[in-house]
Amino acid sequence: MAPADVQAEVxxxxxxxxxxxxxxxxxxxxxxxARPGQFVMIRTGPGTDPLLRRPFSVFEIVGDGGRxxxxxxxxxxxxxPGTERLYRLExxxxxxxxxxxxxxxxLVAPPAEAWMVAGGVGLAPFAALAGALRASGVACxxxxxxxxxxxxxxxxxxxxxxxxxxxxxxDGSRGTRGLVTAPxxxxxRGRPAGAAVTLYACGPEPMLKxxAALAGAxxxxxxxxxERVMACGMGGCYSCVVxxxxxxxxxxxxxxxxxxxxxxxxxxxxx
Amino acid sequence: MADLTVRIGSLVLKNPLMSASGCxxxxxxxxxxxxxxxxxxxxxxxxxxxxxxGHPPPRVVETPSGLLNAIGLQGIGARRFVRxxxxxxxxxxxxxxxxxxxxxxxxxxxxxxILSDAEGVAALELNISCPNVREGGIQxxxxxxxxxxVVAAVRxxxxxxxxxxxxxxVTSVAAFARAAEExxxxxxxxxxxxxxxxxxxxxxxxxxxxxxxxxxGPAIRPIAVRMVYECAxxxxxxxxxxxxxxxxxxxxxxxxxxxxxxxxxxxxxxxPLIWTAxxxxxxxxxxxxxxxxxxxxxxxxxRGR
Numbered sequence: 001m002a003p004a005d006v007q008a009e010v011x012x013x014x015x016x017x018x019x020x021x022x023x024x025x026x027x028x029x030x031x032x033x034a035r036p037g038q039f040v041m042i043r044t045g046p047g048t049d050p051l052l053r054r055p056f057s058v059f060e061i062v063g064d065g066g067r068x069x070x071x072x073x074x075x076x077x078x079x080x081p082g083t084e085r086l087y088r089l090e091x092x093x094x095x096x097x098x099x100x101x102x103x104x105x106x107l108v109a110p111p112a113e114a115w116m117v118a119g120g121v122g123l124a125p126f127a128a129l130a131g132a133l134r135a136s137g138v139a140c141x142x143x144x145x146x147x148x149x150x151x152x153x154x155x156x157x158x159x160x161x162x163x164x165x166x167x168x169x170x171d172g173s174r175g176t177r178g179l180v181t182a183p184x185x186x187x188x189r190g191r192p193a194g195a196a197v198t199l200y201a202c203g204p205e206p207m208l209k210x211x212a213a214l215a216g217a218x219x220x221x222x223x224x225x226x227e228r229v230m231a232c233g234m235g236g237c238y239s240c241v242v243x244x245x246x247x248x249x250x251x252x253x254x255x256x257x258x259x260x261x262x263x264x265x266x267x268x269x270x271x
Numbered sequence: 272m273a274d275l276t277v278r279i280g281s282l283v284l285k286n287p288l289m290s291a292s293g294c295x296x297x298x299x300x301x302x303x304x305x306x307x308x309x310x311x312x313x314x315x316x317x318x319x320x321x322x323x324x325g326h327p328p329p330r331v332v333e334t335p336s337g338l339l340n341a342i343g344l345q346g347i348g349a350r351r352f353v354r355x356x357x358x359x360x361x362x363x364x365x366x367x368x369x370x371x372x373x374x375x376x377x378x379x380x381x382x383x384x385i386l387s388d389a390e391g392v393a394a395l396e397l398n399i400s401c402p403n404v405r406e407g408g409i410q411x412x413x414x415x416x417x418x419x420x421v422v423a424a425v426r427x428x429x430x431x432x433x434x435x436x437x438x439x440x441v442t443s444v445a446a447f448a449r450a451a452e453e454x455x456x457x458x459x460x461x462x463x464x465x466x467x468x469x470x471x472x473x474x475x476x477x478x479x480x481x482x483x484x485x486x487x488g489p490a491i492r493p494i495a496v497r498m499v500y501e502c503a504x505x506x507x508x509x510x511x512x513x514x515x516x517x518x519x520x521x522x523x524x525x526x527x528x529x530x531x532x533x534x535x536x537x538x539x540x541x542x543p544l545i546w547t548a549x550x551x552x553x554x555x556x557x558x559x560x561x562x563x564x565x566x567x568x569x570x571x572x573x574r575g576r
Contacts, residue, residue: 001303002303002304003303005304005542005544043541048488048517049335049336051333051488051489051541052540098543229328229330229331229332231537232539232540234296234300234540234543235296235300236295236300236539236543237296237331237340237540238293238316238330238342239328239330239340239342240328241328241330242328253324
């Protein structure tokens with residue numbers, strides 16, 4: 001389905017910390033078509049500096065009652081002048097948004113379980129994914145790591161959806177001290193024999209690589225959402241490539257905007 | 272209604288707007304949101320004889336009002352393009368221009384022959400200017416005799432209009448435009464990107480995996496306009512201008528400076544629906560200034576103030 005290029009009104013800007021915010025955007029054409037794992041390209045402002053749009057995962061897909069979704073949100077982290085603008089936006093502002101783009105996650109069905117693994121701003125696709133999986137009765141866990149307790153967000157929201165939480169912080173201020181892959185590995189070792197688990201991961205590349213390796217070692221499937229510098233999001237520029245093995249085992253650069261951003265963790269050529 | 276048609280050799284385009292090679296994939300990526308037949312021409316990604324992997328990421332980095340890239344000409348090769356992409360482009364009534372790459376003069380000729388034999392290619396743009404691959408293009412495009420030899424070799428094997436795409440990374444682009452004309456080119460296109468570098472100061476390394484890359488976008492536009500102007504003064508064949516065009520006003524600068532047609536690259540990344548606004552803006556300008564035919568606007572820059 002073709003993406004839409006819309007002027008989306010900012011319905012709200014929830015600043016979660018000094019660096020993180022969630023923008024809620026009124027964009028029925030995108031919200032109704034978006035699937036968990038897909039992304040949008042946002043123009044952070046007018047003019048030519050910053051020049052390019054920025055890619056953001058669809059974080060939440062929001063409907064009113066039983067009707068088709070009319071809004072969606074994106075989780076932003078302030079890292080440069082573009083995301084600075086997005087952090088400072090107020091409700092009522094307007095943004096040029098292109099989407100939805102890319103391949104979504106494959107959703108498992110019961111009795112398979114879904115274990116989501118998020119590192120920092122890698123939480124970005126998981127509210128929508130948890131929503132879709134819980135709606136079809138899939139048991140969900142979220143392994144969520146950040147530098148410190150203050151950088152862990154939306155915990156009550158995931159808990160309210162019935163998602164079991166396993167937290168980790170690098171400074172030990174909440175959950176396990178260290179990387180999120182440590183509690184993940186313990187859980188994989190401890191799971192009942194024969195329990196089918198699919199790992200869904202988004203976060204820093206070393207974390208994705210580690211999750212894919214753990215999935216392989218424990219006989220699980222993994223779907224990883226990659227992040228690349230991306231100029232267009234449409235397949236035009238070939239900037240966002242990921243090295244992925246084809247059926248013959250040969251690694252090739254494929255565009256993460258078209259063939260991803262979600263890839264089978266076992267197919268990515270990590271080095 | 273203004274007449275926007277453009278003649279490039281034997282080819283007549285419905286308007287002067289072309290996608291810039293390397294900025295529009297194979298065109299089909301945009302078919303869901305852009306009517307490809309509404310462009311004067313769709314210039315697709317550069318093709319060698321064989322497939323190419325391109326450079327490892329990071330391949331791009333943004334600069335003030337610019338974009339630095341070193342993609343490395345990743346591509347599917349001429350034969351796969353003819354087999355897998357061309358039929359659908361034809362079905363969508365796109366005017367297809369293929370950007371031809373080569374590591375040898377023979378390869379330029381062979382790729383050109385394959386594309387000429389295929390039904391549905393309207394013209395060939397000869398890439399003698401990619402700054403990002405050592406063995407493809409730039410070594411031909413920065414030596415006058417080699418540039419002329421590539422054009423002459425392709426001229427022998429194709430009846431299609433051919434236009435070499437020139438690099439700005441030489442002392443005199445106009446000298447290369449003249450060499451192209453003398454060797455049978457139907458037009459020249461310019462400019463390709465400016466060789467440039469961005470340094471990651473924390474790591475003291477170039478940001479791009481390739482080290483250097485090519486700079487495009489609004490940052491380069493005034494230099495590109497100057498180069499198009501200089502070339503248009505020195506050749507009789509059409510000049511196809513590009514470099515940072517992001518609005519109808521930008522396109523008009525190139526046309527007035529002497530470009531018969533223009534290509535849009537980086538701006539398409541930001542606004543994939545830009546084509547309609549560009550065509551409408553150029554037409555509005557012509558009506559406002561009482562210009563019936565686009566050809567009557569080309570190269571009308573007044574001297575002095």
